Amino acid sequence: MDYNIIIIGAGPAGYVSAIRAGQLGLKTLIVEKEKVGGMCLNWGCIPSKSLIESAKLYKKAGDLKRYGIDCIDKKALSFNWPAAVRKAMGVTTKLSKGVEFLLKKSGVETIEGTAVISSENSITVNNRNITADNIIIATGSYPEKGADDEIGIRDFYALESLPEKLVFYGHGPVAIELAQMSSLAGAEVYIYTSEERLVGGFDDYINDYLIKKLKKDKIKIISNDSDIPEGAVKVNSRMRKAIVPESKIEIKLDENGFIETNDKLLTSVDSIFAIGDVNGKSHYAHAGSAQGLFVVNAIKGVDAVLDLKKYPINVYTYPEIAQLGMTEQDLKEEGFDYKVSSFPLSANGKALISGDTEGEVRILSEKQYGEVMGVQIIAENATDMISEASAYMNLEATIYDVASTIHAHPTVSEIFMEAGFEAVDKAIHK
Numbered sequence: 001m002d003y004n005i006i007i008i009g010a011g012p013a014g015y016v017s018a019i020r021a022g023q024l025g026l027k028t029l030i031v032e033k034e035k036v037g038g039m040c041l042n043w044g045c046i047p048s049k050s051l052i053e054s055a056k057l058y059k060k061a062g063d064l065k066r067y068g069i070d071c072i073d074k075k076a077l078s079f080n081w082p083a084a085v086r087k088a089m090g091v092t093t094k095l096s097k098g099v100e101f102l103l104k105k106s107g108v109e110t111i112e113g114t115a116v117i118s119s120e121n122s123i124t125v126n127n128r129n130i131t132a133d134n135i136i137i138a139t140g141s142y143p144e145k146g147a148d149d150e151i152g153i154r155d156f157y158a159l160e161s162l163p164e165k166l167v168f169y170g171h172g173p174v175a176i177e178l179a180q181m182s183s184l185a186g187a188e189v190y191i192y193t194s195e196e197r198l199v200g201g202f203d204d205y206i207n208d209y210l211i212k213k214l215k216k217d218k219i220k221i222i223s224n225d226s227d228i229p230e231g232a233v234k235v236n237s238r239m240r241k242a243i244v245p246e247s248k249i250e251i252k253l254d255e256n257g258f259i260e261t262n263d264k265l266l267t268s269v270d271s272i273f274a275i276g277d278v279n280g281k282s283h284y285a286h287a288g289s290a291q292g293l294f295v296v297n298a299i300k301g302v303d304a305v306l307d308l309k310k311y312p313i314n315v316y317t318y319p320e321i322a323q324l325g326m327t328e329q330d331l332k333e334e335g336f337d338y339k340v341s342s343f344p345l346s347a348n349g350k351a352l353i354s355g356d357t358e359g360e361v362r363i364l365s366e367k368q369y370g371e372v373m374g375v376q377i378i379a380e381n382a383t384d385m386i387s388e389a390s391a392y393m394n395l396e397a398t399i400y401d402v403a404s405t406i407h408a409h410p411t412v413s414e415i416f417m418e419a420g421f422e423a424v425d426k427a428i429h430k
Contacts, residue, residue, distance in 0.1 A: 003029045005299065006123055006132040008115045008245055011038020012045075013276030013288030014138030015099050020296045022106030029132070030108055031115040031125050037096040039140055040285045043153055046095060048177060050088035052316055055079070055184035059318075063355075079185040081162040088157075117247035120271045134271050134299055137251075137259060138292065141240035141277035143170070150236040153178075162187055163233040167222075170238030171195040172283070173315045176210070178237055180317050183219050190232065194223040201313050203327035205362070206376055210321065242278045256280060263306060265295050287311040310393055314383040319359045322386035325374035325393055326364060337367045341399070341423035345379055347430060348418075349410035356380035361415045363399065365423050370398035379412060388416055399423035 005021050007014045010032035021028040035042045062074045103110055113125040122131045143152070146169055156178075166182050168175045171193040183189040191198075191214070198210050214221065222228070242258040244251075252268035254260045258280030265273045273295045276288030287308070294306055315321045331338045342362045345351040351359075359378035366373055375389035392402060402420030407413050418427040 001121065001131045001133050003027045003109075003130065003132040005029070005134050005136060005296070006031065006115075006130060007136045007138055008117075008123065009038060009138035009140055009243075009276075009278075010036045010099075010103075010110070011138060011140050011276065011288065012040050012285040013140070013292045014038065014136070015103060016289040017136055017138065017275065017292030017296050018108045019102050019106045020293055021299075022103070022108040024296065024300055026296070026299070028106075028108045029111065029130065030103065031111045031113060031123070033112070033114045035096060036099050036103070036110070037092070039142075041095055041099070042092050043157070044174075045285050046092050047085075047088035047157065048153075048174070048181070049316055050091050051084055052177060052181045052184075052318070054084040054087065055181045056318055058186075059184045067355075079162060081185070082160065084185075085157050115245055117245060117249060117251070117272070119249060120269050134273065136292070136295060137245060137267070137272065137274040137278055138276050138288070139243040139245050139278050140288075141242050141283065143174075143236050144238040144241050146236035146238060147234070150234040152236055156235050159233070164188060165229050165232035166190070167192050167228055167232045167234045168237045169193070169234065170236070171198050172237075172239050173199060175237040176214070177316050178235065179219050180214070180217065183217050184318060188229065188232075189219045190228065191219060191221045192223065192228070192234075193221065199313070199315060201327075202321075202323060203374075203376055204329060206321060206323060206378070209378060210315075210317070213317070240277060240283060242280060244278065254280060264298060265291055265306070281308060282311055284311065284314065286314075310390065312383075312386045312390060314386065316383060319356065319378055319380050320382035322377045322382040323375070324386055324389045325372070327374060328364065331364060331366075331373060336373065338373065339365050339367055339423060341365070341419050343415045343418035343422055343427055343430060345412065345415065348412055348415055350412045350414070351380075353410065354380065361385075361419045363402065363416075363419045363423055365399045370400055370423070372397055372399060372402065379415075381412065385413060385416075388413060 004026040005028045007018050007030040010030050018028050018030040058079050064072050115123045115125045118124050165188045167190045168179045169192045179189045179191050252260045259274040259278050261274050261279045267274050275291040313323045342360050344360045346357045351357045362376040364374035372392050399420050403424050407417045421427045
């Protein structure tokens, strides 16, 4: 064989797998048809979060007087869309070059081109036939096709200015994040969807909060063409479909068109794995990366269990939302006797200092032993804070462990300790 592993796709699932494989001494080739970093780094996760940050700062700039900063003329403030996009793309360029460096440092070979799977142990790319012991498909996904008058995310970034009216088609994190970012930047925004649940996998409590938050922000959820305002720019931000590479051998797909895999992420072909968006198990970049590490470790003989419930769900709204583990609905369905303990940011010193007091932490624990079964956070930095919950749950920690963990003061993360005390008995500052 030419290689130990061939990886098709250099997004977060693919390039993380490749770097790890190289670190472990596996001869590795990664094939990417466009840009290293994939959709997430170049047009999705990274630039969108940069634009969200710009919009948040624009919103806060109009409220600086209460922080003791004078000479801010609210009427003179404006959101410079091209400058915000340039800043976002500058970040992506830097990160993409960083990934290229790490691939080279780890001894991973890279080919630019479109791979075709020609057998269970080979691909063709750029008129070359290349063999490997194992193939990892990490080709990602793309939005479900919309109408001809809709633009995609790349065309959205290329607009000369932010439109006055925008309609984002679809539900899920992408639609919600782009909608709220545009609203913060001053646009009139609509989300076009017939789905009652805006983010799949979220607890009903979180979904209900999200609907109320969007309404408060004057973002309208519509489902009829008659509700679309005249002159609105339409953006396709629908849920994504798998990008399945061309293959000369049959690789089984599920009923939704994703590559079917078992609990080891093996496809119907024993030497071919599928990770990340393409297998439909999760649409989050960190989940794809974790799956990639899992597969590479498995190839090296490490036997582990893949627990998808321990992958955080992050939405970069304002405030951010993050969730890990079981929801109340899951606990009820499985017959757990559980308890919900919460603590609001409005009673947290650091949150009051920064002015970001909207939100709370919710801990779901089972009553017999107090094990933490799920955590939900609404907070300015919820997507960072959820990692603490991940550590608790990976160690099968209890509410007693959470309550006894010393947190520095003043920090927003103290809300974990308070929620832990609330679960055990009663929060200190509530």
